[in-house]
Amino acid sequence: MKKKLYKSTQDRKLSGVLGGLSEVWNIDASLLRIIFIVLTLLMVGVPMIIVYVAAALILPDDKDVWE
Structure with a gap:
């Protein structure tokens, strides 16, 4: 299973x-x-x-990935 890159809401x-x-x-x-x-x-x-700013703007939150 591939891991997807996202912004963490737990470790923020x-x-x-x-x-x-x-x-x-x-x-x-x-x-x-x-x-x-x-x-x-x-x-x-x-x-x-x-x-960092570009990644913060582009990456989805992890809660958005799982929904």
Whole structure:
């Protein structure tokens, strides 16, 4: 069974994008958030923030996926 990418409503801090990614990749959401913050600081933030905002706008919530 393929895992679908969606925003998590259970593991949400901002919009749920990283919570959804952590479920798909089977890693801890806190670790993924730390990695995201470090990469954002190292890359001067703009590319990572643009990707995050685009994902937040495009991805459905997990409750929408199951209905």
